[in-house]
Amino acid sequence: MYIKLINPKSHGLAAYDNNGSSLQTLNYLVHEAKREGEDLGVFFNQDSDGLKPERVQQDIDSNVKGLTAKDSKFYSLIISPSADELAHIKNDEQLLKAYTRQVMELYAQNFNLKGDQRLASKDLVWAATIHQDRSYRGTDNEVLAGEAKVGDKRPGLQTHVHIIVSARDRNQKITLNPNGRKSRFDLIDWQRKSGQQFEHQFRYTAKEKEKIKVKQRDASRDATRSIRIGERVEDVNRNVPKSQRLDGERVKEIAVSRNFDKTFYRSLKRIETKAQQGKPIDNAYYLLQTGREQPIPSKAPVRNLLHAFQRAVNSGTGKDIKTEEIGERKSRRNGEMEID
Structure with a gap:
């Protein structure tokens, strides 16, 4: 099982720029489906099938409260079973959908929140689409060797799933970044568990080449x-x-x-x-x-002195002047948890 988090910088900004609207990414996925002669409206999420691209865009683009212009608004994931794994489930689209929904449950559960809280897929905003074909790219060995041309379809079973998931939870209180610190989201652990999920869900014995390999540091x-x-x-x-x-x-x-x-x-x-x-x-x-900035020390003693000074200055005036909370940042995201 090959599961990947797309890096916009290395996969083409035209298709995967995730700092703005999801429209470009969705247009790319629809274009790929059209080239493959597939139904353009086949997106699904945890609860529904047959979602239109316009509905997916609305769900993703409206779920950005609390994010700045520079923040990632969504992430793109790919689930790509091997030919043997696809053959094992007879390339059944419904089984692949059921598996994708379990993968997204694992994705949600993999975020480490404060207070040992755990998310579920229902707490996410995501949608996925299934593509049946893959095409050769200019960097593929077959193209470089002159055995295939750019744009030619790859032989055999090539079914894979594209997922787009919001960088905020459904309540727009938590920022979810799967590409941040390992202590917040262990990407390798999620990939490994997703591979094991396929084995358990479909009673499949994975070959060594289908298992996640952890690259050892040299x-x-x-x-x-x-x-x-x-x-x-x-x-x-x-x-x-x-x-x-x-x-x-x-x-x-x-x-x-x-x-x-x-x-x-x-x-x-x-x-x-x-x-x-x-x-x-x-x-x-x-x-x-x-990997974190150290919290700013409390300035309570300074605030207390200011309060005392103001009380002395204004005693007998009947005025009660509020002292500004020096050292405390006022935040419009009060009470939110950041997962980065």
Whole structure:
């Protein structure tokens, strides 16, 4: 079982730009279906079949409350069974729909929320469509070898499922990013469980080539990684005051403890950007260790002094002037949970 989260940057912005409306993505999926001679109106979700593209667009594009212009509004997923897996279920569209609905249950459950809460598919806004054919692309080995032309249909069973899912839950209170921190959404774990779901649901024994392979980090490159990290720390230190300079060895130790993961490098990049912009980089080590900015300390003592001062100034005037809550950010997303 091959299940993938589409990366818009590597799959063509024209089809998968997910920072705005879902119209481009849906038009692409409809175009592909038309080229394959399929029904243009076949989308489905957890509860319904036969959804029209216009309905799907309305559902996705209206479920963006709380997102900024730069935020991803939706994500695109692909479920692509092997030819043997498709043959096992006799390429049955209804069975593939039932499996897709279970995959989306696993997708929802895979998000780690505060307070040990768990989502279900009914809490998501998503739709899917089934395509029967695949075409050769210019980068395929068969095309490069001259054995096939771009646009030719691939032989054999090629049925696969395209899914579009909102970046917000149905109540528009939680932001759901499957491409963020592993602690919030473990992509590999979801892919593995989805493969196991097919085996359990259809009593299928997966071949080794059909199982999720976890790519092991090449530890032989760690020395080179450490050298490069040291160089980046030196660049940061040249752009910040002495009081904010980083200890290169400590940064390397954090990198090792995190197995040089994406979160560490993303955090290091954030620190580099701040240094270049002349912004303070307090709590840098906390950021590198956790991938999160350290919470701002409470300013309650300052607020209490201001209250006392104002009471003294205004005593006997009959006025009750409210002191601004210094240090507390006012947020229109009060009470929301962020999954990033």
